[in-house]
């Protein structure tokens with residue numbers, strides 16, 4: 001057996017490694033500055049200073065006010081809160097919610113839960129590139145619509161939605177607008193005022209921060225129901241002792257990501273583009289999924305026809321290459337990605353889809369090694385694929 005002599009991480013949409021500087025910023029809050037940020041004494045105020053500083057830093061980087069940032073346990077919690085918190089707070093006004101059909105499971109599962117509780121949900125279709133149409137949103141808005149939620153950038157295909165325009169359309173009807181910006185923050189510029197959104201979710205571990213911490217931006221005056229009760233934290237909206245090192249780490253990670261955003265995005269997009277170009281030139285029967293222009297710099301998603309994404313994934317893993325079929329949360333299930341299906345990709349082709357997401361530590365050698373192994377593996381799998389044999393037979397018979 002070949003020994004693995006290279007390890008290439010191309011799954012940055014699932015999570016990113018913790019940045020070394022971020023770890024350094026966090027460390028004192030695990031030991032010396034251990035106080036409960038809500039305690040009155042000096043131990044508490046030292047921790048509170050860290051939390052306040054983090055909140056100010058994050059608010060500034062997003063163009064928000066510190067009082068509009070509510071720390072959570074991550075993106076999933078922020079999405080659950082935005083959706084259900086708003087639904088419960090506004091149920092007397094109406095029970096209709098609009099989301100896109102390519103949302104993260106945190107959103108879609110919350111929608112399913114709300115539907116069981118008597119809310120109705122419209123799932124906006126997307127085009128072949130994964131884009132929501134503003135006209136479709138206009139047409140879907142009703143008198144009883146209370147919330148629209150469309151993600152800023154998709155986690156599977158990287159498509160960036162026209163959020164500013166979608167939010168404007170919702171607001172014309174007096175409807176609140178939430179966006180899941182978990183994939184976008186740290187990768188592309190994100191400013192809540194420019195986007196014009198009422199709520200925005202993000203998560204530290206997607207931009208080289210720690211796992212288990214995120215936040216929901218809630219614009220002043222917008223009042224979803226409290227998420228967790230029993231403590232005065234987060235202006236009483238989300239009780240529970242603050243995870244001080246995590247919050248400090250999120251701020252440090254965000255500051256670093258935003259400061260170096262342009263240079264990192266250029267570097268990462270160049271790697272991604274080299275990868276895409278080589279795959280398209282050197283492997284036949286591949287489809288590049290998503291929008292070529294409105295797309296996150298780190299994302300490449302390909303369907304390799306006639307093979308199973310899972311087999312490809314496992315074979316690449318044996319070569320030391322980490323990538324993903326669909327989202328981390330839904331892989332393991334045999335259903336093809338709901339995102340690719342919503343984009344009109346046939347079941348069989350969606351099954352052969354792999355997401356490669358690049359990061360700031362990847363190199364050109366990583367790209368070239370991956371393409372080489374990919375070519376080899378796709379060739380091997382097609383050689384034993386009944387679908388491919390059938391296809392070739394069909395071509396010969398024409």
Ligand SMILES: *Cc1c(COP(=O)(O)O)cnc(C)c1O
Pocket residue numbers: 013014073074075076077079104106151153154155180182183203204205206212213214
């Ligand atoms: C990762 C992700 C989430 C979930 O965030 P966690 O912090 O892992 O809970 C939500 N939405 C999108 C788009 C994501 O990529």
